[in-house]
Amino acid sequence: MSGGDKLDFEIRPNPAPVSAADRAALLTNPGFGRIFTDHMVTIRYADAKGWYDARVEARAPIPMDPAAAVLHYAQEIFEGLKAYRTADGGVTLFRPEANAARFVASAQRMAMPALPPQAFVDSLRRIIEIDREWIPTDTDGSLYLRPFMFASEVFLGVRPANEYLYTVIASPVGAYFSGGVKPVTVWVSPDYTRAAPGGTGAAKCGGNYAASLVAQAEAIEHGCDQVVFLDAVERRFVDELGGMNVFFVYDDGTLVTPPLTGTILPGITRESVLTLAAAAGHRVEERPVSFAEWQADAASGRLREVFACGTAAVITPIGEVKFPDGEFLVGGGEPGAVTMALRQRLVDIQRGDAPDPYGWVTRVL
Ligand SMILES: Cc1ncc(COP(=O)(O)O)c(C=O)c1O
Known part of the structure; x- marks a missing residue:
């Protein structure tokens, strides 16, 4: 060198x-x-x-x-x-x-x-x-x-x-999910976990994806687009999707995403969304969210929107959740306003259609 x-x-x-x-x-x-x-x-x-x-x-x-x-x-x-x-x-x-x-x-x-x-x-x-x-x-x-x-x-x-x-x-x-930006349906895996504390969950290694495939196949069998993994210790808390991080949007405008404890991938989109949401005046929290909380808050209406984020799918609304005992909608199954505004803001910066106050965009040619 x-x-x-x-x-x-x-x-x-x-x-x-x-x-x-x-x-x-x-x-x-x-x-x-x-x-x-x-x-x-x-x-x-x-x-x-x-x-x-x-x-x-x-x-x-x-x-x-x-x-x-x-x-x-x-x-x-x-x-x-x-x-x-x-x-x-x-x-x-x-x-x-x-x-x-x-x-x-x-x-x-x-x-x-x-x-x-x-x-x-x-x-x-x-x-x-x-x-x-x-x-x-x-x-x-x-x-x-x-x-x-x-x-x-x-x-x-x-x-x-x-x-x-x-x-x-x-x-x-082109677009990662065919059909453009429409809400996806996710499957909460009852049997399979992705990564345990002390394991390789925060590394982008092929083995993590090999381990996720059987759960992703189960999601597809149940008519879902992606699998949601719960934590490997208690099987209670939401970790992330097979290839995306997840955000919850509450009725008071707060955005919540699971913390980086070593079991989830530290997504670059996740980090960008935390920054953009705070700049747009949202309160942002990195804290564990249990699946029980997700269900209860979706039912009460306190939880307004849920979205997945990552390089491939950018920001994609999650409209429906399925699990062995049932299924429920989030935000009536429609894309939420906060989700779509954050998506537009991010895409505008990525594509150079809006100023980039964060120094995120590198001109290559
Ligand atoms: C397991 C997993 N989580 C989250 C992400 C999102 O990461 P990023 O926003 O850096 O693409 C990805 C995609 O890279 C992923 O594979």
Whole structure:
């Protein structure tokens, strides 16, 4: 690595990129996570060398030895953030340093090397520069960036690996939930928990998502869009959704979200919403909310709105809640005014349609 945390990237453009006509066809309805750009970034790590061999090259399968440690012990972490096209044709990222910091925190929890934040943000710039034509221009569209890192050492044995591969791929996306902004239905899992105290819940590691899949499948079987996990100790308090944090909006204008106790992912959208809500004059509280409280307050009408938030779905109203013993609506099943105002405020800042008093938006191109 030269010049402190700065890496020099070798650029090898894809010799056979997708044609402009085919790309335009793919971009008309990209969906979410289905199509990918022409390139990827890779950076290698070895204990003896540090970070080395940073490249931008054609997106291609990654050859892997069957004894690569990740395939056995799941040392893997990832991030997710979006690049947005601005009205003047530029490109921005939303709080990429926050993703870089979370990537470091995830690496530390999984006994992996920390990629310097500057190398993380530079890697994003590199793929955006070379694949800029893949960024959708419509208002719901963006380029979803997926940085990830895994143990590539060829070794069987339970200990931290000494070789890793960091990679960034990019996927043009539309809305996460098909049908635009309409309230989703959630399933409160009675049997499965996501993360226990002292576990890996606050790390963005693949294993957390593997553990959530059976519960998410159960949610779909019950006609729900997402699963809600309760705390692993008492099975009483709301932790988060399979891939989103959750907020409760009360009739006195207070917003409440579960605290960061180590079992939930510290969402960057969550943190942004706390800031925006306080700036809009709401009282905000980070405190445990029990499922019993959620039910009782929805029934009494004290609880007016509930929403989920995360990079993929931005801010999405939760209209209906199902659980083994029944179901109930929140806010009559309609999107709430506070939810939609916060969503608009956040999207306006992210897309450069409103001033950014927080320094959250990074211009990349
Ligand atoms: C489990 C989980 N919780 C919350 C979030 C929201 O985090 P962010 O707002 O940083 O996207 C995500 C998505 O990254 C997630 O996977």
